Amino acid sequence: MFSRTEATALSPEPTSDAMEPHLTQADETPRGGPLKFTYASGARPLDGYTIKRGIGRGGFGEVYFAVSDGGKEVALKLIRHNLEVELRGVAHCLNLKHHNLIALYDVKQDDNENTWVVMEYAVGDSLEELLDRHPNGLSTEDACDWFSGIAAGVGYLHDHGIVHRDLKPGNIFRDDGQVKLGDYGLSKFISCSRRSGQTESIGTVHYMAPEVANGRYGKEIDIYALGIILYEMLTGQVPFEGESIGEVLMKHLTAEPSLDKLPDGYRQVVARALAKDPLARFASVGEMMHALPPMAKTMAYRPPETRYPHEQPATAQPKTEPPQAAAAQTHASGEPIMAQFVAGAAGVAQAAVDDDDPVWNAVRDGWKNARDSWDRLNTPTKVAVAVIGCAALAYNFQLVLGLIVPAVALYVLYRVVRSVILHHEQKKARWVPVGSPQAARSAAPPTPQATPRPIQPVGSLDATTYQPAARASTAAEPAAPAKPGDWRAASAKHWKRQSSKRWRQEAAQSLAVKSVRERVADLAGSMLLAAVVASIMSIVAVILRGQTSVEQNQFAWLTLTSVLGSWAVLIPSTFWAGTDGDQTLRRVTMLVVGLLVGAAAYLASTTLLVQFDDAKGVHEFIQLDFSKNFYDTKGLPQLPAYLAYFGAMLASIRWWRQADPLRRTRLSVWNVGAAVMGAWVVDWFWRFPQPWGLMVAAIISTSVQLAAPQVTAPVDEPAVKEKLS
Amino acid sequence: MTDRCRDLAIEWRKHLAGPKDALHWLWHGPTPAVGGTNAARSAGMIKSVQAVSTPAADCVPWIDNAVNHATTKSRLLLWVDAVGGFFVCLGGEVRLGQATPDAAVDLPMLADLSRHHATFRRDEEGYTIEPLRDVKLNHERITSVSWINDGSLLEMGPALKLRFRRPHPLSATARLDFVSHHRTQPSSSAVLLMADTLILGPETNNHVVCRGWPHDVILHRQHGGLFCTSSTPIEVDGRRYDSRAPLEHNSRVVGEGFSFSLEEI
Numbered sequence: 001m002f003s004r005t006e007a008t009a010l011s012p013e014p015t016s017d018a019m020e021p022h023l024t025q026a027d028e029t030p031r032g033g034p035l036k037f038t039y040a041s042g043a044r045p046l047d048g049y050t051i052k053r054g055i056g057r058g059g060f061g062e063v064y065f066a067v068s069d070g071g072k073e074v075a076l077k078l079i080r081h082n083l084e085v086e087l088r089g090v091a092h093c094l095n096l097k098h099h100n101l102i103a104l105y106d107v108k109q110d111d112n113e114n115t116w117v118v119m120e121y122a123v124g125d126s127l128e129e130l131l132d133r134h135p136n137g138l139s140t141e142d143a144c145d146w147f148s149g150i151a152a153g154v155g156y157l158h159d160h161g162i163v164h165r166d167l168k169p170g171n172i173f174r175d176d177g178q179v180k181l182g183d184y185g186l187s188k189f190i191s192c193s194r195r196s197g198q199t200e201s202i203g204t205v206h207y208m209a210p211e212v213a214n215g216r217y218g219k220e221i222d223i224y225a226l227g228i229i230l231y232e233m234l235t236g237q238v239p240f241e242g243e244s245i246g247e248v249l250m251k252h253l254t255a256e257p258s259l260d261k262l263p264d265g266y267r268q269v270v271a272r273a274l275a276k277d278p279l280a281r282f283a284s285v286g287e288m289m290h291a292l293p294p295m296a297k298t299m300a301y302r303p304p305e306t307r308y309p310h311e312q313p314a315t316a317q318p319k320t321e322p323p324q325a326a327a328a329q330t331h332a333s334g335e336p337i338m339a340q341f342v343a344g345a346a347g348v349a350q351a352a353v354d355d356d357d358p359v360w361n362a363v364r365d366g367w368k369n370a371r372d373s374w375d376r377l378n379t380p381t382k383v384a385v386a387v388i389g390c391a392a393l394a395y396n397f398q399l400v401l402g403l404i405v406p407a408v409a410l411y412v413l414y415r416v417v418r419s420v421i422l423h424h425e426q427k428k429a430r431w432v433p434v435g436s437p438q439a440a441r442s443a444a445p446p447t448p449q450a451t452p453r454p455i456q457p458v459g460s461l462d463a464t465t466y467q468p469a470a471r472a473s474t475a476a477e478p479a480a481p482a483k484p485g486d487w488r489a490a491s492a493k494h495w496k497r498q499s500s501k502r503w504r505q506e507a508a509q510s511l512a513v514k515s516v517r518e519r520v521a522d523l524a525g526s527m528l529l530a531a532v533v534a535s536i537m538s539i540v541a542v543i544l545r546g547q548t549s550v551e552q553n554q555f556a557w558l559t560l561t562s563v564l565g566s567w568a569v570l571i572p573s574t575f576w577a578g579t580d581g582d583q584t585l586r587r588v589t590m591l592v593v594g595l596l597v598g599a600a601a602y603l604a605s606t607t608l609l610v611q612f613d614d615a616k617g618v619h620e621f622i623q624l625d626f627s628k629n630f631y632d633t634k635g636l637p638q639l640p641a642y643l644a645y646f647g648a649m650l651a652s653i654r655w656w657r658q659a660d661p662l663r664r665t666r667l668s669v670w671n672v673g674a675a676v677m678g679a680w681v682v683d684w685f686w687r688f689p690q691p692w693g694l695m696v697a698a699i700i701s702t703s704v705q706l707a708a709p710q711v712t713a714p715v716d717e718p719a720v721k722e723k724l725s
Numbered sequence: 726m727t728d729r730c731r732d733l734a735i736e737w738r739k740h741l742a743g744p745k746d747a748l749h750w751l752w753h754g755p756t757p758a759v760g761g762t763n764a765a766r767s768a769g770m771i772k773s774v775q776a777v778s779t780p781a782a783d784c785v786p787w788i789d790n791a792v793n794h795a796t797t798k799s800r801l802l803l804w805v806d807a808v809g810g811f812f813v814c815l816g817g818e819v820r821l822g823q824a825t826p827d828a829a830v831d832l833p834m835l836a837d838l839s840r841h842h843a844t845f846r847r848d849e850e851g852y853t854i855e856p857l858r859d860v861k862l863n864h865e866r867i868t869s870v871s872w873i874n875d876g877s878l879l880e881m882g883p884a885l886k887l888r889f890r891r892p893h894p895l896s897a898t899a900r901l902d903f904v905s906h907h908r909t910q911p912s913s914s915a916v917l918l919m920a921d922t923l924i925l926g927p928e929t930n931n932h933v934v935c936r937g938w939p940h941d942v943i944l945h946r947q948h949g950g951l952f953c954t955s956s957t958p959i960e961v962d963g964r965r966y967d968s969r970a971p972l973e974h975n976s977r978v979v980g981e982g983f984s985f986s987l988e989e990i
Contacts, residue, residue, distance in 0.1 A: 040977045041804040041986030053804035176906045
């Protein structure tokens with residue numbers, strides 16, 4: 001195997017008799033070096049330009065860095081074979097304008113009838129150089145960043161009826177942060193159909209679609225090359241390597257790429273882009289971008305028509321995902337439980353709905369899920385559920401009503417706060433300097449809530465990204481019958497093990513870089529849900545307690561304390577998500593928050609005049625001496641006891657882990673158990689009327705876990721495939 | 726420590742009888758962990774290349790390292806084919822400022838700077854920067870002459886960011902890499918503050934990293950002249966040399982697998 005650089009060096013040199021008779025100093029020097037340039041620094045083969053240095057040489061000729069007499073820095077490309085038909089291709093491209101394309105300024109002839117293309121000089125490194133420095137591939141973020149720029153350029157070319165035909169890392173540059181595509185319009189010079197492939201280099205062959213062998217040059221060959229480039233950026237290697245041009249070409253024609261090195265979400269895209277049958281590939285660059293995971297989509301790429309509204313091309317618009325659908329995916333990570341409850345409330349609030357609202361989306365998706373699961377039930381179960389539901393509703397009508405009204409009120413409050421925050425943040429975002437990552441992120445999607453999320457719940461994402469790919473593979477089957485899906489099965493096990501850890505790291509990183517605004521938006525949704533869940537759990541807890549004589553104020557106290565407690569966990573946890581902070585510091589913070597909750601709980605109990613019935617004699621054995629100040633004569637806790645109990649309870653266990661978006665299961669019974677255990681241990685020291693204290697702990701734990709966002713690990717592919725089939 | 730360094734230096738000098746040996750030693754690098762970078766530097770090992778060589782009569786004089794007041798003659802552009810263009814400052818004192826039509830500084834930058842913004846100086850100990858306007862060294866504002874080391878980040882004016890590199894342990898030559906998207910005037914890929922030797926080659930610790938080159942090529946100063954040394958035959962301005970060749974102000978050097986040109990600024 002050889003690297004791209006060596007491979008290019010091995011390409012046959014153009015025969016010297018094809019060159020012009022003009023002799024320069026360099027022409028007299030011994031041949032043999034791979035970096036041989038015809039013109040030396042200071043030469044002026046083309047009137048008006050002074051060559052400074054050679055930049056490189058492709059299959060078509062040499063490229064120089066030159067400065068015009070006026071001082072403009074340009075790249076000069078020497079095209080030795082002056083074929084008019086082919087030059088028409090260049091002329092056609094001369095007036096294309098796109099910030100992801102290297103601008104072509106002019107085409108000129110020198111005195112020796114050589115043709116020179118005068119074009120923009122890109123200062124930065126080529127993707128090839130970058131990949132040489134990163135033999136194991138780029139980070140997913142970098143790869144997506146490059147890829148979106150490349151895709152935008154190629155999309156623009158396709159949009160103008162031009163096929164690049166020579167997409168490869170050596171033709172892609174980065175100048176001032178901007179991805180630039182070069183060598184378009186010249187590609188007929190390097191086509192393999194030219195006699196004996198005289199000017200072709202193996203570097204090009206690595207990116208050459210199989211149908212090129214048959215002389216087919218549709219847009220599909222660019223899609224194929226995009227697939228190879230994406231593969232190479234993510235893994236550091238091209239999928240088909242070989243000792244010779246023939247071997248590489250043969251692999252393009254017959255071999256299946258091994259996709260197990262690619263991150264999840266990209267395998268299907270690359271597989272489809274690399275389909276042997278051109279018709280099985282993505283029909284357009286837009287479609288390919290659409291199939292990529294959201295991280296790639298939210299970057300620079302936008303379909304041409306949004307960037308150039310005045311041009312309005314007549315070609316089929318690449319399907320862009322409606323922003324609300326994307327947002328819905330983001331939050332559809334499965335809150336069916338509370339969604340069912342909130343569904344009623346949401347109906348009332350519908351008038352004020354903005355589709356980017358996470359809570360609203362959760363409610364809507366929850367409702368959809370609920371309806372789906374309802375449809376799946378068999379008739380007897382449906383009847384039973386309906387009867388029980390109606391009975392419960394009739395029995396607790398007042399309670400439910402009392403719940404819905406505050407819930408709606410809470411939601412309206414949340415909407416107001418949220419819109420104020422978002423409005424404020426957007427105003428701020430406008431002033432972010434151009435070029436900063438923040439600007440790039442907030443400028444990218446044209447949605448009112450411009451918060452592209454680096455990591456999405458992949459579980460829901462698979463549903464959208466997988467399907468087109470699955471269709472593609474069935475379509476590709478007749479063309480490539482070789483080994484359907486072998487690599488998937490073989491790699492699944494290994495992948496699962498390896499990817500989980502890597503995925504968690506990546507997810508944690510992307511969580512850690514979330515902006516305050518994103519966190520606040522998340523938090524607002526979580527807090528509302530936590531309030532709803534805590535209220536419901538309070539009802540459940542009161543019912544479970546089995547006492548008929550539950551007083552309204554006891555229930556109110558329980559609800560209020562639980563809601564406050566769950567908020568107390570959620571608020572700091574949101575800002576700790578994705579980072580490994582100092583545990584002591586976090587516990588101290590939780591202690592302080594706990595004291596506040598304790599004070600609030602005490603205040604609530606006094607204002608509501610709560611009478612706890614069973615206050616005495618639970619754990620007399622470790623009662624501490626300061627009980628006199630802590631408890632009144634009846635043994636009921638006073639403010640210090642409240643402070644101590646709640647402070648200790650929130651500091652006793654690592655509550656923030658229950659709100660960690662990377663927790664493995666959304667609601668873990670163990671976590672609830674741990675919370676209850678913690679509260680029970682605390683109760684040994686500072687007696688608190690039970691089971692109220694334990695109930696609060698259990699409700700806080702449950703509502704925090706249900707309300708805190710969760711990012712699910714990628715689902716392994718065979719499982720998804722099974723599900724889909 | 727100092728004594729040990731001196732002993733080492735004496736011993737090395739004994740072994741390095743001629744320029745070829747010195748270069749051979751340069752190519753193959755120092756024995757790791759013997760004395761370390763600082764020891765080698767303090768022992769003046771790099772100087773040995775110059776010290777042991779014979780005076781060359783056929784070379785064009787270049788500004789000497791010892792001359793502190795740089796003139797326009799002290800700069801050149803090094804155009805390395807397939808690699809990049811480099812702004813080489815030969816003076817021991819390099820003044821940096823904004824590129825204006827009548828800029829009088831050695832290192833004119835197309836950036837929002839003062840006409841004379843800062844001055845770099847090289848001496849036996851290393852490099853210093855004298856801030857004449859706002860300069861930040863590793864994110865901290867400096868107001869007096871400060872030492873700069875390999876990896877130091879320099880911020881000047883509102884946006885210019887440069888990374889100071891001294892990549893080769895055996896050469897006092899330093900490189901200024903552009904961190905921000907600014908360029909010199911005339912434009913270049915990087916700035917080289919050349920001491921006595923300038924090493925071009927495939928290794929990442931070379932001053933000019935040239936991917937794909939078969940071996941290192943060294944530019945070095947001797948008795949006021951600039952020379953090029955290669956382990957394979959080279960051709961300078963059409964004349965063939967076996968390993969070492971004197972360079973003119975606008976020389977073109979072509980070897981097996983590499984080529985570069987000098988241009989006076």
